[in-house]
Amino acid sequence: MSQIGKYFIFLGSLFRNREKLSVYLKLVLDECISIGVNSVFIVAIVSTFIGAVTCVQTAFNLVSPLIPMYIISVIVRDSTILELAPTITSVVLSGKVGSNIAGQLGTMRITEQIDALEVMGINSTSYLVLPKVIAAMLMFPLLVILAGFLSILGGYLAGTLSGIISPDDYVYGLRSDFNSFSVTFALIKSVVFAFLISSISSFQGYFTSGGALEVGQSSTTAVTKSCISVLIADYLLAQLLL
Amino acid sequence: MAEALQSLCKDKNIRMIEIKNIKKAFGDREILAGVSGTFKPGDTSLIIGGSGTGKSVLLKCMIGLIKPDEGEVLYDGRDFIKADDDLQTEIRREMGVLFQGSALFDSKTVLENVRFPLDMLTDMSMAEKTERAEFCLQRVGLGEAGDRMPSEISGGMKKRVGIARAIVMNPKYLFCDEPNSGLDPLTSIKIDQLISEITDEFQITTVVITHDMNSMLEIGEKIMFLYQGHKLWEGDNSNLTQSNVPELNEFIYANKLLRETEQQ
Numbered sequence: 001m002s003q004i005g006k007y008f009i010f011l012g013s014l015f016r017n018r019e020k021l022s023v024y025l026k027l028v029l030d031e032c033i034s035i036g037v038n039s040v041f042i043v044a045i046v047s048t049f050i051g052a053v054t055c056v057q058t059a060f061n062l063v064s065p066l067i068p069m070y071i072i073s074v075i076v077r078d079s080t081i082l083e084l085a086p087t088i089t090s091v092v093l094s095g096k097v098g099s100n101i102a103g104q105l106g107t108m109r110i111t112e113q114i115d116a117l118e119v120m121g122i123n124s125t126s127y128l129v130l131p132k133v134i135a136a137m138l139m140f141p142l143l144v145i146l147a148g149f150l151s152i153l154g155g156y157l158a159g160t161l162s163g164i165i166s167p168d169d170y171v172y173g174l175r176s177d178f179n180s181f182s183v184t185f186a187l188i189k190s191v192v193f194a195f196l197i198s199s200i201s202s203f204q205g206y207f208t209s210g211g212a213l214e215v216g217q218s219s220t221t222a223v224t225k226s227c228i229s230v231l232i233a234d235y236l237l238a239q240l241l242l
Numbered sequence: 243m244a245e246a247l248q249s250l251c252k253d254k255n256i257r258m259i260e261i262k263n264i265k266k267a268f269g270d271r272e273i274l275a276g277v278s279g280t281f282k283p284g285d286t287s288l289i290i291g292g293s294g295t296g297k298s299v300l301l302k303c304m305i306g307l308i309k310p311d312e313g314e315v316l317y318d319g320r321d322f323i324k325a326d327d328d329l330q331t332e333i334r335r336e337m338g339v340l341f342q343g344s345a346l347f348d349s350k351t352v353l354e355n356v357r358f359p360l361d362m363l364t365d366m367s368m369a370e371k372t373e374r375a376e377f378c379l380q381r382v383g384l385g386e387a388g389d390r391m392p393s394e395i396s397g398g399m400k401k402r403v404g405i406a407r408a409i410v411m412n413p414k415y416l417f418c419d420e421p422n423s424g425l426d427p428l429t430s431i432k433i434d435q436l437i438s439e440i441t442d443e444f445q446i447t448t449v450v451i452t453h454d455m456n457s458m459l460e461i462g463e464k465i466m467f468l469y470q471g472h473k474l475w476e477g478d479n480s481n482l483t484q485s486n487v488p489e490l491n492e493f494i495y496a497n498k499l500l501r502e503t504e505q506q
Contacts, residue, residue: 016327017327017331023362111343111345111348112341112342112343112345113345113346113347115307115341116339116341116345116347118307118334119306119307119337120335120358120359120362120363120411121331121332121335122362122363127362
C-alpha cells in the first residue's frame with residue numbers, strides 16, 4: 001500500500017514547480033520519436049501477424065455451412081479494434097517502452113544525474129517524467145490506429161491469399177454492422193494504457209537505488225507491473241464502457 | 243567576464259553556511275549524531291573522515307537531497323530545511339555541486355552540459371549562454387573540449403566539466419563530493435588547486451568532502467573531522483598533524499609515508 005501512496009505522490013510531483021513551456025515542447029518531441037516513431041516497426045510486425053493468425057484460426061473454427069464466410073472478417077475486425085490492437089500493442093509496448101524508460105531513469109538515478117537536476121533547483125520528476133507521459137499519451141493512440149489497420153490488412157492478406165475467404169466477402173464483413181464506438185473505446189483504452197505504462201515505468205526507474213543490477217531489476221519490475229496494470233485496466237474499462 | 247563575476251561576489255558578509263546539530267539515522271543506524279559547524283566565504287572547507295562516517299550524508303543534508311531528522315542548515319540565515327518550495331528552489335539555484343561521479347548528462351555534449359543550468363534557469367540569449375559556458379570551460383582548462391561527449395573524455399576531464407557546470411550560474415556556495423575519487427595523484431592535485439583558485443577568485447563558500455590526505459594538506463583552510471557521525475576535531479591544515487585526537491591521528495597516519503615522516 002505504501003508503494004501505491006508513493007506512486008500517487010510521485011504523480012502529484014509531476015505538476016509542481018514546472019519549467020518553461022518551451023523546454024517541455026522540445027522534450028515531448030524527442031520523447032515522441034523515442035516512444036512513438038521507434039516503436040512503429042515492432043507494432044507493425046506484431047499487429048500484421050496477429051490479424052493474419054486471427055483470420056486463419058477463425059476460419060478453422062467455422063465448421064458450420066450455415067455461417068456465412070464474411071463472419072470471419074467481422075470477427076477479425078471486432079477482435080482487432082476492441083481488444084487486439086489496443087491491448088496487445090500496449091503489452092508489447094510495455095516491454096519495449098517500459099523497460100527503456102525504467103532503464104534510462106534508473107541509470108540517471110545511480111549516476112547522480114537526477115540528484116544534479118534537483119540541486120540545480122529543477123523539478124526532476126517534472127523535467128524527466130512529464131514529457132514521457134505526455135508523449136506516450138500522444139503516440140499510443142496513433143500506434144493503436146496503425147496496429148488496427150495493419151491487423152485487419154494482415155487478416156485480409158492471409159485470408160485471401162490462402163483462399164479461405166474471397167476479397168469481396170472480407171470487405172463486406174468489415175463493413176457489416178460496424179459500431180463506431182468500438183474505435184472510440186480502443187482510443188480511450190490506448191490513452192489509459194499509455195498513462196499507466198509510462199508513469200509506472202518512470203516510477204520504478206526513478207526510485208532505483210544501488211547499481212547496475214538494480215537498474216535491471218527495475219526494468220523487469222516495470223514491465224511486469226505495467227503489463228498487470230494494463231490487463232486490470234482493460235477489464236475495468238470493458239466493464240465500465242461497454 | 244571574470245571581472246564582472248568578481249564584482250558580483252564582493253560582499254563577503256553573505257554566503258555563510260551554518261549547520262546546527264544535524265542528526266540523521268537510517269532505521270536504527272545513527273549516521274549523524276548532532277554535527278554543527280560554520281563555513282565561511284572564500285574558504286575551502288574540508289569535511290574529512292573514513293568511509294561510512296557520514297560525510298556524504300552530511301553533504302546531502304546540506305544540499306537538500308536528504309532531509310535530516312533534526313537540526314538546521316542555514317544559508318545566510320535562511321533555514322533551508324524548513325523553507326517552502328520556492329525558497330528552497332531559490333537557495334538551490336545559488337549552489338553549485340560537483341558530484342563524486344561528475345553526474346554529467348550522457349546525451350549532451352560537454353558544452354551543452356555546462357550550458358544546461360543557463361538553458362533551464364535563465365532568460366539569456368543563446369549567444370550569451372554559449373559565451374558564459376565557454377568561459378567556464380576555459381577557466382577549467384577545457385576550452386577545446388566543448389564538442390565532445392562525456393563518454394569521450396577522461397575521469398579528470400569529467401571532474402573539470404563538473405566544476406565548470408557547477409560555477410556556470412555564478413554560485414554563492416560550491417559543494418564537492420570526493421572530487422579526487424578515481425584520479426591519479428597528479429590530476430587530484432590539479433583538481434584541488436582548481437577548486438581552491440575558483441573559491442578564492444569568486445569568493446565562493448566551498449565545502450569539500452574528501453578522505454584524500456593530499457587534499458587536506460594542499461587546500462584545507464578549514465577542516466572538520468567526522469568519526470562515527472560525531473565531529474571530533476576542527477582546525478586547519480597547519481595543525482592537522484598536531485592534534486591529540488587518537489581517531490584523527492589514526493586516520494592521518496594510516497599512510498605509511500606520513501607515519502615514517504612523522505617518526506623522523
